[in-house]
Amino acid sequence: MLSKNTVKFIKSLHQKKYRSESGRFFVEGEKSVLEVLQSDFLVDTLVTTESFEERHFGQLKSFGGQHITATQKQLEDLGQYQSNDAALAVVQMKPNLAFEPAGESLILALDDVRDPGNLGTIIRVADWYGIDKLVFSPQTAEFYNPKVIQSTMGSFTRVKFFYEDLEKVFAAWQLPVYGAFLDGENIHTLQGPAAGVLLMGNESKGISPALEQKVTQKVTIPGFGKAESLNVAIATAILCDNFNRLMRP
Amino acid sequence: MLSKNTVKFIKSLHQKKYRSESGRFFVEGEKSVLEVLQSDFLVDTLVTTESFEERHFGQLKSFGGQHITATQKQLEDLGQYQSNDAALAVVQMKPNLAFEPAGESLILALDDVRDPGNLGTIIRVADWYGIDKLVFSPQTAEFYNPKVIQSTMGSFTRVKFFYEDLEKVFAAWQLPVYGAFLDGENIHTLQGPAAGVLLMGNESKGISPALEQKVTQKVTIPGFGKAESLNVAIATAILCDNFNRLMRP
Numbered sequence: 001m002l003s004k005n006t007v008k009f010i011k012s013l014h015q016k017k018y019r020s021e022s023g024r025f026f027v028e029g030e031k032s033v034l035e036v037l038q039s040d041f042l043v044d045t046l047v048t049t050e051s052f053e054e055r056h057f058g059q060l061k062s063f064g065g066q067h068i069t070a071t072q073k074q075l076e077d078l079g080q081y082q083s084n085d086a087a088l089a090v091v092q093m094k095p096n097l098a099f100e101p102a103g104e105s106l107i108l109a110l111d112d113v114r115d116p117g118n119l120g121t122i123i124r125v126a127d128w129y130g131i132d133k134l135v136f137s138p139q140t141a142e143f144y145n146p147k148v149i150q151s152t153m154g155s156f157t158r159v160k161f162f163y164e165d166l167e168k169v170f171a172a173w174q175l176p177v178y179g180a181f182l183d184g185e186n187i188h189t190l191q192g193p194a195a196g197v198l199l200m201g202n203e204s205k206g207i208s209p210a211l212e213q214k215v216t217q218k219v220t221i222p223g224f225g226k227a228e229s230l231n232v233a234i235a236t237a238i239l240c241d242n243f244n245r246l247m248r249p
Numbered sequence: 250m251l252s253k254n255t256v257k258f259i260k261s262l263h264q265k266k267y268r269s270e271s272g273r274f275f276v277e278g279e280k281s282v283l284e285v286l287q288s289d290f291l292v293d294t295l296v297t298t299e300s301f302e303e304r305h306f307g308q309l310k311s312f313g314g315q316h317i318t319a320t321q322k323q324l325e326d327l328g329q330y331q332s333n334d335a336a337l338a339v340v341q342m343k344p345n346l347a348f349e350p351a352g353e354s355l356i357l358a359l360d361d362v363r364d365p366g367n368l369g370t371i372i373r374v375a376d377w378y379g380i381d382k383l384v385f386s387p388q389t390a391e392f393y394n395p396k397v398i399q400s401t402m403g404s405f406t407r408v409k410f411f412y413e414d415l416e417k418v419f420a421a422w423q424l425p426v427y428g429a430f431l432d433g434e435n436i437h438t439l440q441g442p443a444a445g446v447l448l449m450g451n452e453s454k455g456i457s458p459a460l461e462q463k464v465t466q467k468v469t470i471p472g473f474g475k476a477e478s479l480n481v482a483i484a485t486a487i488l489c490d491n492f493n494r495l496m497r498p
Contacts, residue, residue, distance in 0.1 A: 121483065125476075129474055154476075221490065223379070225381070225407070226407055234483060241470065244437075
């Protein structure tokens with residue numbers, strides 16, 4: 001049964017402050033909860049409807065944490081989904097380890113991408129292209145924000161991410177840094193294979209002047225209409241697709 | 250001065266029912282309002298802050314509709330933006346004309362894309378790539394939804410859109426139809442130049458079986474990770490970028 005304290009605790013995880021204090025975040029919806037159960041994340045508590053339990057009896061048998069059965073209405077009250085007739089999981093955050101590149105073909109770096117939906121979508125794109133190392137500036141949106149988790153559609157379980165001072169790590173790594181600008185080399189005519197770091201900037205300000213100094217190759221997506229720019233998640237996807245071509249010719 | 254009736258009318262435009270009844274929608278924020286003023290849309294009413302009026306005195310001189318000065322707080326109360334120290338415009342919808350292809354290199358068609366944010370982002374992508382004819386199935390999100398308008402970042406002023414029975418128009422047009430599927434031809438190895446219709450499907454169901462019959466070439470974005478799919482706006486952008494390569498070699 002869902003106790004008052006559990007309800008209060010899970011609801012507190014909507015706020016960053018309480019996520020940080022407890023080192024926990026929540027994941028909701030059938031697909032994402034199943035994916036987090038199969039991942040290397042540690043799930044403390046699982047709240048599920050009876051119908052979810054019937055559908056996934058096998059996977060639930062081996063779950064060793066706290067397991068609570070609830071109604072759809074209770075689940076919807078706990079989480080942010082308007083409709084959730086499946087499950088919600090309380091999950092332990094991973095420690096923010098230091099990261100040393102080890103021959104990755106492409107690392108994705110984000111300079112202050114602030115919108116949680118954009119960050120989540122970018123993580124899903126990275127997972128699609130097999131890019132599993134992501135480096136974020138400290139002001140980038142919080143990975144464990146429920147809107148980030150939701151937009152990744154389960155991909156948050158398959159990437160490794162690191163919040164770092166990007167100037168420092170770029171200086172230490174000495175890798176080529178491809179930066180997305182509006183006045184760089186046409187990505188369609190760039191010669192490959194290209195490996196290193198792909199750096200994307202903030203939604204309104206782009207890449208900061210300090211980080212621009214570390215960019216070894218500016219790249220641009222050719223456009224032919226009148227839109228001034230592309231959304232950062234869209235631009236990330238198009239650039240990843242082009243790097244994919246260059247790296248797997 | 251902002252009358253009670255004007256406030257009530259503008260607030261009613263948050264709902265589709267009242268947008269349809271009045272044939273009006275609203276546009277907010279500095280950039281979008283300036284773009285709609287420069288477009289072929291007809292603006293009935295303009296609500297602006299004094300600072301916006303000072304910044305854009307020249308553009309406002311020629312405006313012949315109703316012009317009301319308001320405070321930032323009043324603007325934020327009228328619209329959906331958390332912060333708006335600029336302007337809001339009440340704009341006339343355009344009639345939904347019939348559309349006959351006339352040598353466009355690429356027409357973008359959407360089969361039941363339901364999320365307003367996705368639709369708006371797709372319109373912005375189309376505008377970036379110079380695709381200005383968009384055909385939507387009747388169940389696609391409403392073009393004039395405030396979230397659609399917001400996500401287009403002004404691009405809604407530069408595209409022509411048509412809500413049509415897609416089966417019927419595809420049969421009538423007899424153009425090649427490229428459909429986005431997970432099991433189509435690799436878009437990286439497709440031979441060009443490719444002209445015709447690019448068809449994107451619903452967020453969860455993809456392209457409907459009936460429309461699949463009209464697809465002459467299934468195309469797929471090659472992925473190398475474990476994500477099952479891409480967001481529809483992301484997939485549209487990647488495909489448009491690839492068609493762009495094929496059509497402007």
